[in-house]
Every structure is written in structure tokens, then in C-alpha cells.
Amino acid sequence: MNISHFIDYSIVAPSTTEHEIIDHCYNAKKNGNYAVTLNSCYVPLAKQLLAGSEIKICATVGFPFGFADTKTKIFEAKTAINDGANEIDMAINLGYLKSRNYVSVLKDIFEVKRAIGDVPLKATIEISELTKNEIIKVCEICMDAQVDFIKTSSGFAKGGATLTAVKIIKKTVKNRIKIIASDGIDDYETILKYIEMGADLVGTNANVMQVNKTQQARNSKIFKQYIENLEKKDNPNSNTDIITSKTTELNN
Incomplete structure (x- = not known):
């Protein structure tokens, strides 16, 4: 199985350099990955490097903790799209979710989605910080907000994707929202397991080569x-x- 098109190739570390972005985009083109996910300041550079390819450019918004206000997230998202981003990866406001302020969680996500229109929105929910019931609840909110993808992890929390969490998400959203299993996945066999469990994409910062x-x-x-x-x-x-x-x- 060719897994390259299932990989959302991420590089969002705070110390990321321009040289690393160049290497990252080169590897993505060589491997034929689905997308590169990066911090919004590097969108113009990625657009130049990936010109002529089908690889999508996904810009992070409100990363990594999601505490920026909604207007700031909207501004960041629109700026990234104007610079060349094809998709937006938004960190949800976990504080609102933990406070059970579900209306504010919904409003935050929905307003960003409405502002960017047909551009796909990925909502990063940070599953390592959530209980099973909270995962289910935020999935229901994401369906109401009409997001395109639910992403398990940003890479900045205490843990990444788990097969159990992906199973819970899949059972909740069924086929209404696509799933990105992200963080802690860095080899071919593990990627296959997540795809078989129901993930549509796998987010990784590892340069996973196709098995011979x-x-x-x-x-x-x-x-x-x-x-x-x-x-x-x-x-x-x-x-x-x-x-x-x-x-x-x-x-x-």
C-alpha cells in the first residue's frame, strides 16, 4: 500500500528555520505527501517551493494552545490563505471545553469556518487532555461547526494519537468528518494501523519512506x-x- 498520499507532513516546532522548511518541502515533493503543515509565517516560502505540485499547504492558526480570541484566529487564517495556504489547522480552545462552555467552543470554531468558506478547516482537539466523554462532545461540536477534519494532537501536549481515541472519534463522526491521527506516529507499520482503524490522514514530522x-x-x-x-x-x-x-x- 502506498501511504504517501495519506501523510500530512508537519513541521511546527518553534525553532523551525527556513533551511528546515526547504528540506521539508523537498521531502514532501519527493515522497508525494498529501500536505505540508507549517506555521503561517512560512506559507509564502512553501508556496514557492511547492509550485507545480499537488501537495497542499496547511497553515496553523491559534497554535499550539488555542487561546487566541476568535477575531485573531480569523485574521491569521485569512492572511495565511491570501499568502497561499490551501487548508487551515486550528487549535480549539481547550479552556472553554474544560469549562463546559460549549457554546463558546462552537462559536470559536464555526466563526473561523464561516470566515474561510470552502477552504478546508482542521480542528485540533488535543485528545491527551480529554476524557472519553469530552472527546465525544467536542466531536459533536465539530460536526455542528461543519469542520472538515478532526485532528487528534498538535504535538505540544503530553501525548499524541492513540488507536482508542481514533476509534472513539470514528464511531462518533462516522463519515461526516475526516480524521487525522497526529503525533507520535513515525513508521510505516504504525501508519497502516491508524489507516485501518479509520484515520483518513496521518500527521507526522518523520520522513517516512515507502516500504520496498x-x-x-x-x-x-x-x-x-x-x-x-x-x-x-x-x-x-x-x-x-x-x-x-x-x-x-x-x-x-
């Missing part, structure tokens, strides 16, 4: 032949020769 399926198939074929030859041989000395021969093949 041709080499895997070759090694499997060699091992199968090795087993078949062992079964045909009754002479232990012959078995030793086969083991030595096949081990040499696998190592080449």
Missing part, C-alpha cells in the same frame, strides 16, 4: 523455497548446505 515491497516479496520467495527444500531433504548435512546457501542469498 519488491524486496519483501523476493525475501519471502527465497524463504519459501528454503522451507520446501528442507522438507525434501532427509540428509542433515544437505540441510546445513541449504541453510548456508539461502542465508547468503538473503543477506545480498
